[in-house]
Amino acid sequence: MIELLPLINMMILLVTALLIVFIPIKRFGVIKIIGSLAFSLVLIFSVVTLLHVQANGAISYIFGGYERFIGVELYIDVFASLFTFFIGLLGLLTFIYSIGYVHKEVEKTQYSRYYVLIFILFFAAYGIIYTNDLFNTYVFMEILSLTACGIVSIKRKRKNYMASFRYLILNEIGSLSFLFGTALLYMITGYTNITLVNDALQDVWHLYPVNIVVASGFMIVGVGIKAAIFPFHVWLPDAHSSAPIPSHAILSAVVLKLNLIVLVKVLYNVFGANVMTSLNIPLFTGVIAGTGMIMGSVFAIAQHDIKRILAYSSVAQVGYIVLGISLMTHLGQAASYFHVFSHGMMKSALFFSAGCIIYVSGVRDVRKYNGMFKLMPLPVITFSLAALGMIGIPLTSGFLSKYYLGMAALDANQGIFVLVIIISSILNAIYYLPIVIRSFLQEPSSELNEISDSSIPYTMMIPVSIFAILILVLGIYPGILTDIIDGAIMSVVGGWQ
Amino acid sequence: MSALFDNIINHINQIGACALIVIGLYIVVMHTNMIKRIIGINIFGTGVFYFFVSIGYVRGGQIPIVNGDESGVMINPLPSVLILTGIVVVVSITVYAMSLVIKIYEGYGTMDQAEITRMKSGENND
Numbered sequence: 001m002i003e004l005l006p007l008i009n010m011m012i013l014l015v016t017a018l019l020i021v022f023i024p025i026k027r028f029g030v031i032k033i034i035g036s037l038a039f040s041l042v043l044i045f046s047v048v049t050l051l052h053v054q055a056n057g058a059i060s061y062i063f064g065g066y067e068r069f070i071g072v073e074l075y076i077d078v079f080a081s082l083f084t085f086f087i088g089l090l091g092l093l094t095f096i097y098s099i100g101y102v103h104k105e106v107e108k109t110q111y112s113r114y115y116v117l118i119f120i121l122f123f124a125a126y127g128i129i130y131t132n133d134l135f136n137t138y139v140f141m142e143i144l145s146l147t148a149c150g151i152v153s154i155k156r157k158r159k160n161y162m163a164s165f166r167y168l169i170l171n172e173i174g175s176l177s178f179l180f181g182t183a184l185l186y187m188i189t190g191y192t193n194i195t196l197v198n199d200a201l202q203d204v205w206h207l208y209p210v211n212i213v214v215a216s217g218f219m220i221v222g223v224g225i226k227a228a229i230f231p232f233h234v235w236l237p238d239a240h241s242s243a244p245i246p247s248h249a250i251l252s253a254v255v256l257k258l259n260l261i262v263l264v265k266v267l268y269n270v271f272g273a274n275v276m277t278s279l280n281i282p283l284f285t286g287v288i289a290g291t292g293m294i295m296g297s298v299f300a301i302a303q304h305d306i307k308r309i310l311a312y313s314s315v316a317q318v319g320y321i322v323l324g325i326s327l328m329t330h331l332g333q334a335a336s337y338f339h340v341f342s343h344g345m346m347k348s349a350l351f352f353s354a355g356c357i358i359y360v361s362g363v364r365d366v367r368k369y370n371g372m373f374k375l376m377p378l379p380v381i382t383f384s385l386a387a388l389g390m391i392g393i394p395l396t397s398g399f400l401s402k403y404y405l406g407m408a409a410l411d412a413n414q415g416i417f418v419l420v421i422i423i424s425s426i427l428n429a430i431y432y433l434p435i436v437i438r439s440f441l442q443e444p445s446s447e448l449n450e451i452s453d454s455s456i457p458y459t460m461m462i463p464v465s466i467f468a469i470l471i472l473v474l475g476i477y478p479g480i481l482t483d484i485i486d487g488a489i490m491s492v493v494g495g496w497q
Numbered sequence: 498m499s500a501l502f503d504n505i506i507n508h509i510n511q512i513g514a515c516a517l518i519v520i521g522l523y524i525v526v527m528h529t530n531m532i533k534r535i536i537g538i539n540i541f542g543t544g545v546f547y548f549f550v551s552i553g554y555v556r557g558g559q560i561p562i563v564n565g566d567e568s569g570v571m572i573n574p575l576p577s578v579l580i581l582t583g584i585v586v587v588v589s590i591t592v593y594a595m596s597l598v599i600k601i602y603e604g605y606g607t608m609d610q611a612e613i614t615r616m617k618s619g620e621n622n623d
Contacts, residue, residue: 070575135579142586146593153597158604162613165531165597172538172590173525176545179583180518183549186576 002052003059005045006076009084010126012038012045017119020112031115032099038119039092042126046088050081054487060132069191075132077491082484083129083261086341090253090348091122093463097352098246100457104359105155105244114154114244121147121250128258134182134192134270137262138175145171145226148255151247152239163238170225170235177222178262184215185270194269205275212271216281219266227259229322230292233315237299240314241307245355248307252314252351253344260321260340264333268492273328285326290420292319297427305364306354309431310347313390316424317343323420324405327412330489335404337485342397342474346386349467353383356456356464366435371444378461380439382468387432389471392425397474510551517544529611531601535594542587546580553577 016038023030053059058077062068095118106114124143131137149171153164186192188208189200205212225232240251267276276282296316303309321343324336356379357372358364373380389398402421409417474481505512521541525534553573561574598608605613 135582139582139586142590146590149593153600158601159617161597161600161604162617165594165601166610168590168594168597169525169534169538172587173522173541176538176542180545180548183545183552186549187552192579 002048003061005049005052006059006074006081006084006126006130007061009042009045009049009088010123010130012042013119013123013126017116017123020115020119023112025108025111028111031112035095035115035119036092036099039088039095042122043085043088043092046081046085049076050078050085050484053078053081054484058491068193069196072136073132073193073195074130075195076130077488078484079488079491080129082337082488083257083340084126086344087122087125087129087254087258090250090344091118093348093466094118094246094250096459097249097355097463098244100459101246101355101359102244107156110154110156114151114247117147117150117154118247118250121151121255125254125258129261132194134185134194134197135179136192137265138179138182141175141178141226141259141262144255144258145175148251149239151251152243154247155242155244157242159238160242163235163242167235167239170232174222174225174232177218177225181215181217181219181222184211184218187211188215194265197270198272201270201275202272205271209279212275213279213281216266216271216276216279219270220263220281220285223259223263223266224288227256227263227322228315228318230288230295230315230319233292233296236315237308237311240311241305245307245351245358248310249348249351252310252347256314256318257321257340257344260318260325263322264325264492267325267328268333277328282326282328285322286414286417289319289322289326290417292316293323293420293424294427297424297431301427301431303431304366306358306366306435307364309366310350310354313428313431314347316428317347317390319424320401320405320421323417324408327408327414329408329412331404331408331411333489333492334482334485335401335408337488338397338404338478338481339401341481342389342401342471345467345470345474346389346396346398349382349386349464349471350390352460352464352467353379353386356460357383359460360455366438368445369435369439370442372439374444376456379456379464382464384436384440385468385471387436389475391429391432395472395475397471397478400475400478510554511548514544514548514551517541517547520544529609531594531598531608531610534610535591535598538594539587539591542583546583546587549576549583550580 016034019034020031053076058075061074062071064071102111102114121144124140124147127140128137128144131140149164149168152167153160182192185197188204188211189197191197191200228236240248243251293316296312296319300309300312303312321336321339324332324339357376360376389396392399392402402425406418406421409415517540521537521544524537525541528534528537553576555570555572558570558572561571602608605616607613
C-alpha cells in the first residue's frame, strides 16, 4: 500500500483539479474545503513516503507492467520524497494564503480556473520529481510551463498577456532544447530511462564526446532558460511581477526550483559526476552562476517596485543553488539543497508579507514604506526576518546556507566563489536593509495613517507566521534537515564519488 | 571528396533536421512579429521531432506491425510513439500562444513586440 502512495498523491492532485471544474462559483466555500483537504492529504502522504523510503530504500513503479526500457518508470528515492514533501508544504500554505487574497487580484469568474491551474501545476511538479524517464520529464515540464503561463495571464490585463507570451515562447525554446538533448542521448544509448542511460553512458562516453557535449549543452541551456539562470533571465521580472501575489510565490519557490531539480538530475543522474567533470562542464555552470549571483542583485538595486525587487532577487538566489550544484562535491550538493529549502521559505515569507501590506494599503513602491511598522507590525516583522535571512544574518536559515556554500567552495579549492558570495551578500544588504530601516525608524506619512493590520484575514497571517517560524527553527536547528539531505545525496544515482 | 559526399548523403536526415532547428531559432530570435515567432517555434519543434523520429529508422527495415511474418529487421517504433505526444504538446502550446496574441492585439492594437515595448515603457508598473 505504501508503495502506491506516490501514485495516489498524483491522482489526488489531478482529480481535485477536475472536480473543481464542476463546482459552481457560488459555492466557493466548497473549493476552499476540497483544496485544503487535498493538499493536507498530499502533504501527509509525502511525509509517510519519506519515512518509508528512508527506512526501506527506494520505490520503483513501472506503468503498465512493461519492461524498464519501454515503460515509464517512477523512481522515488530519498531525494525525490524530500523535495515532494517540501513542495507539498509550500502548496498547502500557499493555498491557505490564496483563499484570503484571491479576490483582490483575480476576477470572480476566474476563481475556479485559477485553482484548476494551481492543482495541475502541482501535479506536474510531483510528476517531474518522481519520474525516472527523460521523455516523461519533457512532457511534465511542458505541463508545468503551460500552467505557469496560464497563472501569469489570469489577471485579465494586456500587460499580463504580454508577459505571459514572452514567458511561453522562451519556455518553449527551453523545452524543445531539452528534447533535442534527449534525442542525442537516445541516439547513443537507445534508452530514455535515466538509470539505463546513465549505465550505458558510463561505458561508452569517451567514444562519443562530441555527442555528449552537444547533448549536455542543449539540456543545460534548455533547463537554464526555464530556471532563469543569469543570461536567460529576461522573461522573469515581467512574468513574475505581473502575476497575482500568491502565485508569485509559487512561480518563484516551486517552478524555478523544479527546473533546478531537473538540472540536478541531468548533471548527476543522467550523465554522472565523473563524465561531467572530465568534460569540464561544471566550470562553465559555475562561472555563469557566479555572474548571476552578482548581476541579479545589481539589477535589484535599481528597482523601486517591491515585486520587481523580489523577482530580480530570485535571479541571484538561483545562482547560489547552481553554484552549489556545479561544485560537484558532496558538500556543494548539500549546500544547494539546503538553500532550495531556505530560499523557498524566505521568498515565500517575503512575498506573503509584502502581499499583506499590499492587501491593506495597496502600496508597492518601497519608497512609501515609511513607518510601516507602526501601522502593520506583524507583516513588517516577518518581512524583516526574511529580509535578514536573505542578507545572511546569523540565526536565520539564510546565514547557514551561505555558510555551507562558502565552506563547500573552500573544500573544492575554489576560494574565489567565497568572495563572490560575500559581494553578493553586501549587494543584498544594499537593497533589503533600506526597506527594513525605512519601515521601522521613520515616521509614517499622513496619507497612510488610516490603515492597520486588523483587516488582514487570518488565512493570510497564519501561513506568513509559519514561514517566519520555520526560518528561525531551520537557522537554529539545521540538523533536522541536513541529516535527511545527506541521505538524499547518497541516494542520487551515480552521484559524487 | 566522394567520402564527404557519401557522409552527407548518409546523414541527410540529421542535416535537414539541424537546418530546420537553426531556421526556427533564427525566426524566434530575430523577428518581432508575434505570429512569426509562433511559426518559428513550430519550425524549431518540427526540426527536433524530425531528428528524433529519424533516429528510429533502419535502412531496409519493415514497418513494425506484427503479422506472423517477422523475417528481417524492423523500424524502431518507439521514437515515433514518443513524438506523437510531443506533437500534441506543441499544438496545444501553439493554440494557447495564438489566443494570447488575439488578446494582446485587442489590448495594444498591434502584433509587433518592439512597438509594444515602446508603448509599455510609458505605462506605470502595477
